[in-house]
Amino acid sequence: MPKNSTSTNANLFAALRAAFPADLDRTAIETDSGLIYTWRDLERASAMLANLLEGLDIPRGAVVAAHAEKSVEALLLYLATLRAGFVYLPLNTAYQAAELEYFITNAEPAVVVCAPKNFGWVSKLAFKAGVAHVFSLGEERDGSLLDRAALMSDKHEVAHKSADDLAAILYTSGTTGRSKGAMLSHGNLLSNAQVLKDYWDWQPGDVLIHALPIFHVHGLFVASHGALLNGSTMLWLGKFDPKAVIARLPRATVFMGVPTLYVRLLGEAGLTREACAHMRLFVSGSAPLLIETFRDFQTRSGHTILERYGMSETVMLTSNPGRAIDGERIGGTVGKPLPGVGVRVVATAEDGSVSLLPAGEIGDVQVCGPNVFAGYWRMPEKTAEEFTTDGDGRRWFKTGDVGRFDDNGYLTIVGRSKDLIISGGYNVYPAEIEGYLNDMAGVAESAVIGLPHPDFGEGVVAVIVPKPGAKLDADALVAQLKSSIANYKVPKRAFVVADLPRNAMGKVQKNVLREAHREIFAS
Numbered sequence: 171m172p173k174n175s176t177s178t179n180a181n182l183f184a185a186l187r188a189a190f191p192a193d194l195d196r197t198a199i200e201t202d203s204g205l206i207y208t209w210r211d212l213e214r215a216s217a218m219l220a221n222l223l224e225g226l227d228i229p230r231g232a233v234v235a236a237h238a239e240k241s242v243e244a245l246l247l248y249l250a251t252l253r254a255g256f257v258y259l260p261l262n263t264a265y266q267a268a269e270l271e272y273f274i275t276n277a278e279p280a281v282v283v284c285a286p287k288n289f290g291w292v293s294k295l296a297f298k299a300g301v302a303h304v305f306s307l308g309e310e311r312d313g314s315l316l317d318r319a320a321l322m323s324d325k326h327e328v329a330h331k332s333a334d335d336l337a338a339i340l341y342t343s344g345t346t347g348r349s350k351g352a353m354l355s356h357g358n359l360l361s362n363a364q365v366l367k368d369y370w371d372w373q374p375g376d377v378l379i380h381a382l383p384i385f386h387v388h389g390l391f392v393a394s395h396g397a398l399l400n401g402s403t404m405l406w407l408g409k410f411d412p413k414a415v416i417a418r419l420p421r422a423t424v425f426m427g428v429p430t431l432y433v434r435l436l437g438e439a440g441l442t443r444e445a446c447a448h449m450r451l452f453v454s455g456s457a458p459l460l461i462e463t464f465r466d467f468q469t470r471s472g473h474t475i476l477e478r479y480g481m482s483e484t485v486m487l488t489s490n491p492g493r494a495i496d497g498e499r500i501g502g503t504v505g506k507p508l509p510g511v512g513v514r515v516v517a518t519a520e521d522g523s524v525s526l527l528p529a530g531e532i533g534d535v536q537v538c539g540p541n542v543f544a545g546y547w548r549m550p551e552k553t554a555e556e557f558t559t560d561g562d563g564r565r566w567f568k569t570g571d572v573g574r575f576d577d578n579g580y581l582t583i584v585g586r587s588k589d590l591i592i593s594g595g596y597n598v599y600p601a602e603i604e605g606y607l608n609d610m611a612g613v614a615e616s617a618v619i620g621l622p623h624p625d626f627g628e629g630v631v632a633v634i635v636p637k638p639g640a641k642l643d644a645d646a647l648v649a650q651l652k653s654s655i656a657n658y659k660v661p662k663r664a665f666v667v668a669d670l671p672r673n674a675m676g677k678v679q680k681n682v683l684r685e686a687h688r689e690i691f692a693s
């Protein structure tokens with residue numbers, strides 16, 4: 171579509187830009203070091219970065235991968251990528267070389283942006299994979315990306331996009347196998363942001379404390395889009411620090427966090443009703459919020475946390491109400507399907523056919539709606555496997571979560587059919603860690619499980635079986651893992667056993683292991 175097309179531009183950036191306040195000199199973002207970015211700064215800097223990307227002469231629809239620490243400039247790179255009509259691929263900076271190599275080889279980005287301290291090894295593997303442009307971007311407004319962008323014009327016409335055009339790729343393991351790139355369109359992201367703006371009742375004058383990483387759905391989309399689409403100021407923290415959050419509460423109205431952030435806030439004496447008096451909304455998601463945390467937070471702050479549920483493939487799916495008129499916020503539930511989102515709980519037969527379950531019964535959670543992704547990047551077979559074909563005219567995505575509705579339409583997530591651990595809001599795939607362990611000298615097999623952890627919700631634990639005659643040191647194996655995988659995936663505990671419990675079919679009984687060791691982090 172040419173830039174001057176008269177049809178409506180569905181570019182997500184255009185909608186975010188249209189929501190900027192009329193007075194562009196107001197504060198859009200205030201950083202923890204006191205730097206102020208006005209809305210005009212966001213407009214100009216995103217234009218300059220968009221001009222830089224366009225000037226690289228990369229194909230339309232090219233992927234821009236970012237392995238950069240959280241900074242306002244990294245957010246600007248995301249906005250510029252949308253603005254110029256390219257596809258953004260955020261990568262957690264905890265990922266190490268082998269992990270990054272997989273994403274880069276699989277996504278084939280045209281541009282990679284990395285931290286200056288990682289430029290040596292990242293550029294080496296990126297160039298090897300055929301990436302044409304590698305830039306650096308530091309946390310202190312440093313690096314070659316900004317040096318180059320500084321030479322660009324600060325005027326830029328937003329690229330024309332249709333709602334189905336790809337805006338971002340988020341890698342996730344979904345229910346099985348190797349990491350897959352969930353393809354999210356401009357329409358997926360914008361429809362969800364608009365629904366949340368209304369359902370959470372964003373108000374003029376709201377101020378968001380942004381304390382989450384911007385590599386994933388929660389911090390990049392839910393939090394940033396929410397504030398931008400409301401023209402709201404963000405109080406920006408490079409890294410979560412409970413004291414820094416509490417210090418900002420009197421100037422803020424909205425906070426979003428994974429459950430670990432709430433557990434850590436509760437650990438601070440400064441979390442009081444007084445400190446929270448100016449706040450309007452606390453949102454939790456990405457992992458189950460324990461009912462004790464929900465209740466303790468209510469007592470200490472006087473606020474009822476709004477828990478919602480979503481995924482990389484779908485953005486947000488269900489939510490407890492933002493407004494009293496839409497109902498109560500019920501702890502232990504993830505609320506009701508968001509307007510326009512289809513959520514059903516089904517029993518799945520061996521042949522894959524499904525039957526709808528009534529309220530109260532536990533089954534597989536499946537979803538559909540304008541927010542649900544189109545499929546996995548270059549994996550049509552995997553995509554087909556994860557959607558139902560039961561012929562009700564809609565494509566239902568199998569979330570891999572297990573839940574039940576109550577009589578009032580509130581959903582509770584009771585477990586997962588996918589083998590996934592969520593630790594401090596980050597996903598850890600046991601199969602990936604087991605793969606690394608099983609390749610180590612002397613290891614016959616291993617089972618990686620998640621066990622209740624007071625801080626992270628679930629803590630990663632490895633149970634390792636040696637080959638006959640081999641003597642293994644569990645700590646040494648874990649130390650070896652540290653050099654290969656992101657730090658949050660490294661097991662917090664590991665031990666060596668003679669064999670793993672199996673069922674009659676020979677399948678490892680992880681539930682038996684979980685039961686046997688469930689108190690491991692209790693102290």
Ligand code: MLC
Pocket residue numbers: 382383386387388389409410428430431455456457479480481482593594595596626657658659
């Ligand atoms: C850090 N560590 C973790 C960890 N984060 N261990 C397990 N799980 C985690 N999540 C470990 C590191 O490996 C390191 O160990 C030590 O803690 C200190 O590292 P750190 O980086 O200084 O940690 P900290 O700043 O305390 O980080 C904790 C955290 C962070 C909770 C603030 O994990 C975080 O920001 N989580 C949020 C994740 C998130 O945004 N998820 C949204 C996904 S979107 P060592 O041994 O190496 O020293 C999604 C969809 C949806 O799920 O619905 O939203």
Ligand code: AMP
Pocket residue numbers: 342343344387454455456457458459477478479480481482483504569570571583586592597
């Ligand atoms: P991700 O792949 O990182 O997007 O993680 C998505 C998964 O996080 C979902 O499939 C759920 O298993 C889990 N999740 C997200 N929000 C919640 C919540 N509020 N309660 C329970 N699980 C959640």
